[in-house]
Amino acid sequence: MSEEPEYIWFDGKVVPASEAKISVKAHALHYGTAVFEGIRAYYHNNELLVFRLKDHIRRLLESARMLHLEPTFTEEEIQDGIIALLKKNGFRTSVYIRPILFVGAGGINLDYRKHPKHIAAFAFPFSAYFERSGLRVCVSSWRRISPMSVIPRAKSAANYLNSCVATIEAKLSGYDEALLLDEGGRVSEGAGENVFIVRRGVISTPPVYSSILEGITRDTVITLAKDSALSIEERPIDRSELYTAEEVFFTGTASEVEPILQIDGRKIRDGEPGRVTGQLKAAYSQAVRGESRKHADWVTTVYAKAR
Ligand SMILES: Cc1ncc(COP(=O)(O)O)c(C=O)c1O
Structure with missing residues (x-):
């Protein structure tokens, strides 16, 4: 097609x-x-x-x-x-x-x-959003749009110029994706994804007041992590925590659950996808295919099986 x-x-x-x-x-x-x-x-x-x-x-x-x-x-x-x-x-x-x-x-x-x-x-x-699996990311020189000017939580066309300039800047510098800080200098999100870190065994993601889009994949991953009794929290994240995390990953409808292997030229641990990211990626993949009994209501069937 x-x-x-x-x-x-x-x-x-x-x-x-x-x-x-x-x-x-x-x-x-x-x-x-x-x-x-x-x-x-x-x-x-x-x-x-x-x-x-x-x-x-x-x-x-x-x-x-x-x-x-x-x-x-x-x-x-x-x-x-x-x-x-x-x-x-x-x-x-x-x-x-x-x-x-x-x-x-x-x-x-x-x-x-x-x-x-x-x-x-x-x-x-549509299949994969990124050209490669396991991303090299930079912290953008652009800040994520501020709630003092517009509404980051609204998925509005106008908001996306911010994501566009950050993406183009990242690509021109040879990175796969941009990661933006909020106006206070805390980690906000990717150009088209929410971000999670795993540090000292705890999964963290910036809260809604860090100028993020309230991602549906973000919510899915938080739910799946809690289902598996993983330790997870929403809290402001400092830029330096990105460089010292055991794992960092993006979530989004297009990008799904995508490991980040390098930020600003620094490897995340050994530069390989981490265990927690892998576990959540597998759980997400099951959920979107309607294979999670607990969350069967997350999927809507369009048409019955073709014979
Ligand atoms: C700026 C931004 N943040 C986060 C997300 C993730 O949102 P969702 O998981 O609902 O796709 C997206 C994806 O559309 C996005 O464009």
Whole structure:
């Protein structure tokens, strides 16, 4: 199957991709007035399973609420729309799903509350996010967006320029990904991932007030760690702890659970993926494939098994 999906869900209907068009006057194009989600569906044993669909749609609507973007569809309608989209495309492969709620054409005024709102979702075949497994990362010269200026917790299009400049800077310097500090100089998160460290046997991740996006994979990994009676905490993390950790890893829908092997040219321990990271990666992989009995409700089946 090509990268281009045949069908797109657009303002409540599944339409051929060629019909899902927007105006160059769309407010979102000019000011980044859009909120979106990144969701994965895994093709496993002839079933397509969407991971934590409800939680992603809830976060989409929370992002919308924080930014005065009154949605035109309910949580259930968006979920049904995404399922209809996946069925119509007939994917028989794992896919990435991108729903987006945005402000349409209504003039150049910055107060967009009365402008038309649109919603769309598209999906495409997707496997690994990074080109390699086991990452070399740098602490970015850019700071993570501050809650004094915008809302880091909202997954809004405008916020992502911060991630874009940090990613490009990291790649230009030969790294795989950027890790950003918050405005107070504490560890915040990756350009598109949350971060965890393991230090003195305890797993830690920055709290929501460290300017992070409240990741759904982050929540999944915290839950899985607690299920396995691993010691885990949310707390501010100092940059120097990155260099002295036993293990460091990223989490995210696209990146899943990904070990970081080097930061700013310093090896993390022996430069090999750690045991705790491996354990959580395996548990995550089971959960997304619907193999965790305890968390069976995390997956939504799109269509019954093909014979
Ligand atoms: C900036 C940022 N932080 C964290 C995450 C991880 O969030 P999630 O696990 O919900 O995909 C993402 C992924 O979209 C992201 O873009």
